[in-house]
Amino acid sequence: MYEQFKTRAEGVSAEVHRFPTQAAALDFIIGFLRDEGVANAPDRRAVWAGCPFLAGIDRQQLAGIDGLHLEVSRERAAEARVGISQMDWALADTGTLAQDATAIDKRLVSTLPFIHIALVATAALVPDMPTWLTKVQPKDSGYISLITGPSRTADIERVLTIGVHGPSRLIILFVDALGGTN
Amino acid sequence: MQHEFKQSIDKALHNANLTGALGKFSEAYKVNRAKAYEGIDFEELRGRIASVKSYAASHLEQLSDLFQQNAEARGAKVFRTSDPAKVREYILKVAQDNGVKTIVKSKSMATEEIHLNPYLEAAGIEVGETDLGEWIIQLAGQTPSHMVMPAIHLTKEEVSDLFSKELDERLSSDIPRLVKVARDQLRPRFLRADMGISGANIAVAETGSIVLVTNEGNARLVTSLPKIHVALVGIEKLVEKFADIAPILKALPRSATAQLLTSYVSIVTGQTPNSDGSKKELHIILMDNHRSEMAADPMFKEAMQCIRCASCLNVCPIFRLVGGHVFGKVYTGGIGTILTAWYDELQSSEYIQGLCIQCGACKDVCPAKIDIPGLILEIRRRLVKDQGVPLLQKSIYSVVNNRRLFHGILRAASIAGKPFATGKFIRHLPLFLADLTDGRSLPAIAAKPFRDVFKTIEQPKGLKETAIFYAGCLIDFAYPEMGVALVKVLNKAGIAVKFPEGQTCCGAPARYNGAYEVAAQNAADNITALLDEPATYVVSACPTCTVALNHEFITTFESLGQSERLPRARELAAKTIDFSTLVKRLVDEGRLTLKEGQQLGKITYHDSCHLKRTLHAERQPRELLQSMGYELTEMFECDTCCGMGGSYSLKLPEISAPILQRKLKNIKETGAPLVAMDCPGCVMQIRGGMDQDGATVRVQHTVELIAAQLAE
Numbered sequence: 001m002y003e004q005f006k007t008r009a010e011g012v013s014a015e016v017h018r019f020p021t022q023a024a025a026l027d028f029i030i031g032f033l034r035d036e037g038v039a040n041a042p043d044r045r046a047v048w049a050g051c052p053f054l055a056g057i058d059r060q061q062l063a064g065i066d067g068l069h070l071e072v073s074r075e076r077a078a079e080a081r082v083g084i085s086q087m088d089w090a091l092a093d094t095g096t097l098a099q100d101a102t103a104i105d106k107r108l109v110s111t112l113p114f115i116h117i118a119l120v121a122t123a124a125l126v127p128d129m130p131t132w133l134t135k136v137q138p139k140d141s142g143y144i145s146l147i148t149g150p151s152r153t154a155d156i157e158r159v160l161t162i163g164v165h166g167p168s169r170l171i172i173l174f175v176d177a178l179g180g181t182n
Numbered sequence: 183m184q185h186e187f188k189q190s191i192d193k194a195l196h197n198a199n200l201t202g203a204l205g206k207f208s209e210a211y212k213v214n215r216a217k218a219y220e221g222i223d224f225e226e227l228r229g230r231i232a233s234v235k236s237y238a239a240s241h242l243e244q245l246s247d248l249f250q251q252n253a254e255a256r257g258a259k260v261f262r263t264s265d266p267a268k269v270r271e272y273i274l275k276v277a278q279d280n281g282v283k284t285i286v287k288s289k290s291m292a293t294e295e296i297h298l299n300p301y302l303e304a305a306g307i308e309v310g311e312t313d314l315g316e317w318i319i320q321l322a323g324q325t326p327s328h329m330v331m332p333a334i335h336l337t338k339e340e341v342s343d344l345f346s347k348e349l350d351e352r353l354s355s356d357i358p359r360l361v362k363v364a365r366d367q368l369r370p371r372f373l374r375a376d377m378g379i380s381g382a383n384i385a386v387a388e389t390g391s392i393v394l395v396t397n398e399g400n401a402r403l404v405t406s407l408p409k410i411h412v413a414l415v416g417i418e419k420l421v422e423k424f425a426d427i428a429p430i431l432k433a434l435p436r437s438a439t440a441q442l443l444t445s446y447v448s449i450v451t452g453q454t455p456n457s458d459g460s461k462k463e464l465h466i467i468l469m470d471n472h473r474s475e476m477a478a479d480p481m482f483k484e485a486m487q488c489i490r491c492a493s494c495l496n497v498c499p500i501f502r503l504v505g506g507h508v509f510g511k512v513y514t515g516g517i518g519t520i521l522t523a524w525y526d527e528l529q530s531s532e533y534i535q536g537l538c539i540q541c542g543a544c545k546d547v548c549p550a551k552i553d554i555p556g557l558i559l560e561i562r563r564r565l566v567k568d569q570g571v572p573l574l575q576k577s578i579y580s581v582v583n584n585r586r587l588f589h590g591i592l593r594a595a596s597i598a599g600k601p602f603a604t605g606k607f608i609r610h611l612p613l614f615l616a617d618l619t620d621g622r623s624l625p626a627i628a629a630k631p632f633r634d635v636f637k638t639i640e641q642p643k644g645l646k647e648t649a650i651f652y653a654g655c656l657i658d659f660a661y662p663e664m665g666v667a668l669v670k671v672l673n674k675a676g677i678a679v680k681f682p683e684g685q686t687c688c689g690a691p692a693r694y695n696g697a698y699e700v701a702a703q704n705a706a707d708n709i710t711a712l713l714d715e716p717a718t719y720v721v722s723a724c725p726t727c728t729v730a731l732n733h734e735f736i737t738t739f740e741s742l743g744q745s746e747r748l749p750r751a752r753e754l755a756a757k758t759i760d761f762s763t764l765v766k767r768l769v770d771e772g773r774l775t776l777k778e779g780q781q782l783g784k785i786t787y788h789d790s791c792h793l794k795r796t797l798h799a800e801r802q803p804r805e806l807l808q809s810m811g812y813e814l815t816e817m818f819e820c821d822t823c824c825g826m827g828g829s830y831s832l833k834l835p836e837i838s839a840p841i842l843q844r845k846l847k848n849i850k851e852t853g854a855p856l857v858a859m860d861c862p863g864c865v866m867q868i869r870g871g872m873d874q875d876g877a878t879v880r881v882q883h884t885v886e887l888i889a890a891q892l893a894e
Contacts, residue, residue: 155315166399
C-alpha cells in the first residue's frame, strides 16, 4: 500500500519519505527546518501542532531551533513558512491523507504556511475511501480533512499552478514505529 | 430577445480567446477524463450515484428533517426555506446581528443562483470571492461562464489587466506570478473577515455534515478563520448516509477536472472551535427554490441526481464554441438549460434549449446518469405545448408529411436554384437562405425519388425472407442511390425488399422541435404502413429514422399518454434494425459474402450520433469495411457530432458551420481519401462541407461501399 500511496501522491506533486523510527524522522525535520532557514522572524517561522509524534520524542532536540513554535496561534501560523502536523490515516489508492482536524491548530498549520510537513504512521494506511469511511465518525469529529497533494489551481487558462491559498509544498513523512492517538 | 440571443451567439463565436481556450480544454478533457477513470467500472459507479441521489430526491422532506435534527444536535442553526429572498434576508440578518463588515466566500453556485453578492454589498458589506476564478470574474464584473471553471473565457492578459487595475500597479501576465498576487491579496481578507460563506457539494442527513470539495484550499480557510460560517445548500445536495459520499467523491473530481481526488475535501459537522477558543457560529441554509417541484415531476426528478461536475459542458460540441454566457447568468451548458427552466422558469429556457443539437455526448459521460438531451427535448415539448407551434413551422410539417408534395416542392426549388447548382450540389442559395449554404453545399434533389426508382428495380424471384425498407426523407429525395444499393445487398443475402408507399416522415424533425402531436401522427401513419405486410425486418439506412422507429415512437406515445398505440409501436420496434447491424449479422451467419482481403486503401469512419450512442453500433460498420480490405485510420474525435442535427443546421447555421469545419479538419488529417458513415444526414453535411472546402476526400454511406464489394 505504501508504494501505491507514494506513486499516487507524487503524481499530484507531494513529496513522500519513509522512516523506520521517530528519531530518524526527527533528524530529517530538523535538517529540513535548518535548510529552509527557519528563524524567529515574520515569514520564517515554523509551527508544529500538538500530536503523538511530539509526545514520543526528546523535545530537547527541538529547543535549539529558533523560530519553531509548538504553541500554535492564528497569528504565528499566518507568519509561518513551515507547518507540521500528524495525520490519522493515509488512503493508498488516491495518495490522500486524512485527519480529524476539529482542533483549529491542526488546520492552521496545514493551511496557512507555504510548506506543510505531514507525519503519518505507516500502519495508518488504508486501501481506499470506502474502507476509510468505516473508520471515521462525523459525530466524533466536527471537522474532517482530506488532503491530496498541495494547494492547486488551473483557473487561469487551465494552466496548473501549485500553491494558491494553501501550501505550495506538501511533504509526507511515513514513520513505521509511530503509535498513539492524534 | 431572440435578436439579443442571436447576437450573444455571434459575439461568442467571434471571440477567438473563448473558442480557443474552450476548444483546447475540451480536447484535453476527453483524454484526461478517460485516464482518470482507468480501471473503474463507470456504469456501476454511476448506477450507485443515481440510486443514492434518486432515493434522496424521493425523500427530500424526510432527509431535510433528519439533517436538521443532526446538525442542530451538534450546535448548527438550520434554516429551511423555498424562497431565495428569504435566504438573502436571513444571511443579511445574521451579518447585521453580529456586526459583520467583511465576508469571504468560497465557490457556491447556489449563492450565484440567488444573486447574493449584490444584495449584501448594497447593505454596505464587503463581500470577497476567494476561489481564484470567482475572484477574477468578480473583479471583471461578470458572471461565471462554467460551473467548475468560472473564468475559463478570460486570457492571462485579461486577468493581468484586471489585477493591475485592482492593485494599481502594472503586472506581467506570467500565470504563477498572477496566482501569487491572488494569494497575497486575499490572505489579509481571510484573516480579517467576520463571516465565511460556502456552498456544499454534499449534505449528509444521518450525520448533519456538509462536504466541501476544493483544490485551492480557500474553502478550508473560509470555514476555519472567520467566527461565523454560513453554508448555503440546495436540497438536491442531500444524501441519506455517510457512506453515500464515497461514490460521489469518486466520480466528482474525475468527471469535473480529471483528478482522482481534489487537493482538499472538508467534512464539517456542527460547531467547531475558533482560534480564540470560542465556538464557531454555524448556519446551514437548506434552500428549495423549486427543487422539490422538480423532484415531484416524474421526468425531471432525474435532474436532481446532478452532482455539478459540469462534464456535460466539457464534452458538448456547442458549449466549446459558444461558452457559458450565451446560456444566461447562472447555470450553463446542458444541465444548466434544465436547471434554468426549473429554478428560474420554463420560459427562461425558451432560446437556450434550442442550442442543444441532441448528439447525446453528455448523456454518455454523465456520472449521475441523467438523460440530459432527453430532458431538454421534454422542455421543448412543454414549451410548444404552452405556446403552440409557430404557423410557418406548422405549414412546413404539413408539407413534409405529404411525401409527393414535399418532393415536388424540393425538386422545384432545386430546379429554380439551377443557376446556382453545379453538379450534385446547390452551392449558394438566394437571400435569406444564404446561411444554409455557408460552408456547406446542399445536395441537389433527385429527379426521381426513391419511391419511383424502387418500382424499376428487378429483384430476384423466390427469395424466402422479406425486409421492409424504411427510406426516410434524405434517401427518398436526395440519395435514392443509397436505397438502390441497400436493395442490392439484401437481395444478395436472399432477402426480398419491399417499400410500402404509405411510409412518411419519421417524425424526428417535429419531435426535436417539440411538436409531439405531429410526431405522434407520423408514428401512427408509419406503423400502419410498415406493419401492413409480414416481414422479418424493418431496415433503415438512416440512424435517426431507425431510432425513431425503435425507440421514439414509443416514448412519444408515452409522453402523450397514448397507451393504446403502444403495442403496435413495440411490435415495430422489435423488427427494426439499422443497415450495418443487419449486414454484419448476415455476414456472420454466412448468408452474405463480401469480397475479402483486397487492397482498397485507407479509409476513416465518422460515427453518427444516433448510431453510436443510441443504437451502439460503432463496431459493425468498421468490421465490415476492414474485412473487405479497407485500411482503417481513426480520426481525432471520430464520434463528435458533424453539426448537422437535422433542422439544427438550418436554425443555427452559425454554430453548425464551425462544428462541421472541425470535423472536416479531423477527417483530412487522417490522410485517408475516403470517409465512410452510416447516416445520409451526415453524408449531406460532410459531403457538402468537403465540396465547399474543395477537398478531394470522398464521402460515402457504408451501404454504397458494401454494395460495391459483394462476392460473386
